[in-house]
Amino acid sequence: MSGAELGLATSVFLASAVEAVEALTIVMAVGNSRSWPSALAGAGAAVLALAAIVIGLGSAIVKLPVDELRVAIGALLLGFGLQWLRKAVLRAAGLKALHDEQATYASEQAAAVSAGAPEHGRWDPYSFLVAGKGTLLEGFEVALIVVTFGANQHRIGLAAAAAAAAVIAVVVAGVAVRAPLSRVPENTMKFAVGVMLSSYGLFFVGEGLGLSWPGGDAILLAIVPAVLAASLLAVVALRRPAVP
Numbered sequence: 001m002s003g004a005e006l007g008l009a010t011s012v013f014l015a016s017a018v019e020a021v022e023a024l025t026i027v028m029a030v031g032n033s034r035s036w037p038s039a040l041a042g043a044g045a046a047v048l049a050l051a052a053i054v055i056g057l058g059s060a061i062v063k064l065p066v067d068e069l070r071v072a073i074g075a076l077l078l079g080f081g082l083q084w085l086r087k088a089v090l091r092a093a094g095l096k097a098l099h100d101e102q103a104t105y106a107s108e109q110a111a112a113v114s115a116g117a118p119e120h121g122r123w124d125p126y127s128f129l130v131a132g133k134g135t136l137l138e139g140f141e142v143a144l145i146v147v148t149f150g151a152n153q154h155r156i157g158l159a160a161a162a163a164a165a166a167v168i169a170v171v172v173a174g175v176a177v178r179a180p181l182s183r184v185p186e187n188t189m190k191f192a193v194g195v196m197l198s199s200y201g202l203f204f205v206g207e208g209l210g211l212s213w214p215g216g217d218a219i220l221l222a223i224v225p226a227v228l229a230a231s232l233l234a235v236v237a238l239r240r241p242a243v244p
Contacts, residue, residue, distance in 0.1 A: 007220060008149050009162040011196040014189050015084075015145055016166035019138040024170055025101050025180045026134030029108035034117075035124035042132030047167075049136060050143045054160060057144075061151040070208030073148045078201025080145060085194025089231055091187045093238035098187055101180040108134075145197070195231060199224045 023043070031039035061069065090096035108130070118124040146163050150156030173181055203220055206213060213219040 005155060005158060007196060007200065007224075008155065009158055011193060011200065012142075012146055012149055012159045012162040013166045014196075015193045016142045016163040017170055017184075018186055018189050018193065019142045020167045020170035021101065021181045021184050021186065022099075022104070023135045023138040024174045025105050026108050026138075027131045028174065028180060029105050030112045030127045030130045033109050033112035034115075035127040038118075038124040038127035039131040042128035042130070043135045045128075046132045046135035046139065050139045053140070053143045054146050054156070057147045058151055058156040061147060068208065069151065070204045072208075073151060074201045074204030074206075074208055076144065076148045076201070077197045077204060080141065081194050081197025081199070081201050083194075084190050085198055085227075085231055088187055088191035088194050089234050089238065092191065092235045095238060101182040101184075101186075105180040149200070191231070195224060195228045199227045202227075 027039050027043045061073075064072070087096060091098055112126065112130070115126050118126070142163060146159040147156065150159030170181065199220060202223055203213065203217075
């Protein structure tokens with residue numbers, strides 16, 4: 001596996017793991033409060049829909065001209081990366097609250113309970129819809145990342161495998177602890193994903209515009225640290241001084 005492919009797999013794995021943790025919290029909240037069969041069915045339907053998106057978009061995108069494809073994919077990855085990075089920087093600087101899975105779980109559980117108890121042994125549309133919507137929304141961005149990353153290097157299978165591995169790891173961990181995965185360092189993972197996506201986005205845009213990067217893929221070993229350093233400097237610049 002080349003360095004670029006390793007970076008692709010790592011970025012997709014981390015992004016998928018973060019979104020899978022958030023989706024798992026929603027599914028667990030409605031499953032524990034109302035109906036596990038209906039919640040799992042909703043999550044399963046959403047996963048199938050996301051798989052169809054990856055297959056459909058992936059097949060269409062790889063047919064585009066290479067240079068135009070790299071510019072478009074680079075722009076998308078840069079957009080995704082800067083979005084993830086902006087939020088992570090604000091959280092690290094103390095300007096945005098850290099994501100709290102326990103609080104999300106409690107909020108979703110309260111909403112599920114307030115919707116009224118489902119009939120015993122009956123299909124529960126609420127659980128199906130909430131779990132399905134949560135899984136679909138959390139996974140949609142990952143599906144686009146899988147398609148864009150994979151299509152650029154014609155390795156959609158590798159990107160999809162990395163995403164699947166992340167989802168399986170999160171589900172296994174959730175089943176093992178039987179509670180929201182609140183100890184997962186989400187902000188650190190989001191920071192890493194933001195840095196990786198932004199770096200690859202810059203690299204692909206440059207390639208698509210005809211820029212000949214010194215060393216080819218090896219230039220990523222310089223781009224990634226540069227983006228990371230700039231992000232850490234932004235955290236330092238934005239961090240509020242401690243109140244005495």
